[in-house]
Amino acid sequence: MLMPHTADPVRERQMETSAAVREGRAEPGRGGIALRLEGISKVYGAGQRRVTALDNLTLSIGAGQLTAIMGSSGSGKTTLLNIMGLLDAASAGSYHMGGRETARLSSDEMAILRKRSIGFVFQSFNLLPRLTALDNAALPLIYHGLPRRRRRERAARLLQHVGLADHLGHTPAQLSGGQCQRVAIARALIARPALLLADEPTGALDSLTASEILRQFSRVNDEFGVTVVIITHDPLVADHCRRRVTVRDGAILADGATP
């Protein structure tokens, strides 16, 4: 199906998207991406079961910032992160990512943006148990069409830098929690994102391991200027971040530099 590019509106839109993303973010190592959320609301369910998870929330995050998001359970942190990460669309409001409005993007366009620009780290690591550390870290590159040998080369280099050079062939079951999370960080970084989003990345780890993981995030932020947003309950974790945003009932309660 080789069509002239101009005759394919979908492809045109995709090309526009990627062009915007390319402009909006510098190469990894030259900076991250700026986020601007304005009047964002997110409503789940309807009628009696209607839940307002985010309520007219406005938040701007500069390119290359390292931001912690705190707040009690159910305050809407994960919902906010999902919207920032283009995993979910807001019910109302506008979200600019690197200068581009994302509200009217199709699901496929959001997937392409996630693939090219966003890395995720989760509390429960979300590694595939049947894959080795190497293949877990390399997984995203499948969707970039990279052949396995090159995927593994890049994953190996990245795993080496998170200190797992000796564990490339281990499956998640053979790794400790901290090691698993480092594999997940490598996976999040492998496609050289401009934005790294982490939802309670240290929630399942002891404090020593947690600070180890946090150092990884700081490094990524320092050395490449990748924009990093970390959700956490742990004030010690938040202390690592230059900016701390507190969410309550779906709105910003406090926002400021870490004391």
Next chain:
Amino acid sequence: MMFTAFGAEHGPGMPSHRGPHMALAVLREILRDSIGNLGAGRSRTILSVIGIAIGTAAVIAMLEIGHTARQHAIRLYEAIGVDFVLVRLDANRAGAPLGFAAARHLADAGLGLDAVAPLAVGHGQAVSAGTQVPVSLVAAGPELFTLTEMAAATGRVVTERDGPALFAVVGTDIAGAITRSTGRPPVVGDHIRAGSAVMTIVGRLAETPINPLIGIQFDRAAVVPASAARRVMPFDGVTQIIGRLTPGFDSERMSERVRAYVHRHTRGGDATVMVSAELIENVEKQMRIYQILLLAIGSVSLVVGGIGIMNVMLMSALERRAEIGLRRAIGARAGEIRAMFLAESVMLSTFGSACGLILGMAIGYVFARLSGWQFVVAPSAVPLGIGMALVVGLFFGSYPAARAAAVSPIEALRAT
């Protein structure tokens, strides 16, 4: 310390030029990845694969057996031609036997038969030099040898000039039996006895394949002159006539006329008339029925196997919700999740079909060997096997794949 792993390659470092090329590369990697996903083999996966294997095996075995049998039939009939006619006279105690002279006249009576060879066939035991073998005694004129292109390997065949003399030309198996018992092949002038008749061997027939229409094993026969028929047979007259249909003559009409002729000359006797072309048609018709039957069995097994695959893939889509969510998060589009699941179901069905293809071929081979036929690989077997695998995999995989693709990434991520 520099994070060199991250910045080592400049630019995006991956095929960033979009377009069909890029999409193909992604699809290729998704398909390769799916192969790895199948490595997590569980018992129900194996069961569903067995279902597909059995279905494919049934269809392929059916195809192979049908094909081999048809090739066998065609080869046989190629040897005798489609215009071969057999007139078998029914037992007729009340009437008169059909004489050789009257039977020979069939060819000149303009009834639709060109050449004819009347035969009187009886069965008995041949005794020679102390051995005893079952033998078909055939009394025939020289037309038999021209019509069937049979010839003597040594000595000569019997002719009209032999008159009622008890001369016999024997088949190779009879000659072989004599050789085994006496230690030397029979020579012209040796004697062979059947019942009370003692015949003098004048020759040995060349090896002759069984003519499916005549049904006489000439390798185990002794052919005597037509005029000697009444000296070796317990009955009188012709038992069957072989002939060739006049070109362009309608076989039905010929059959009717021949039967009327027999009726007239035997005072009420009847005959069964068979033409090789009709027999070939019958064989093919039977093969078709047989094939439809096996095709039905195969289809049912395939559907059962397909439902098994659908079940496996639905379970897999459920169990791998977290994985689907993760893949969506790292940038897989819904269509790419669908492609992954479709690829997995097609691989399952292809694996099953490949096993079934081998099994079906093996069944066909064993069947052919047991039937004494030559095994021929049906040209459509492999394409059919591949086609079935694709159709079953795509058809029964599409629903689970659609379900997997429809999983919302946030719901799936929440599942962990």
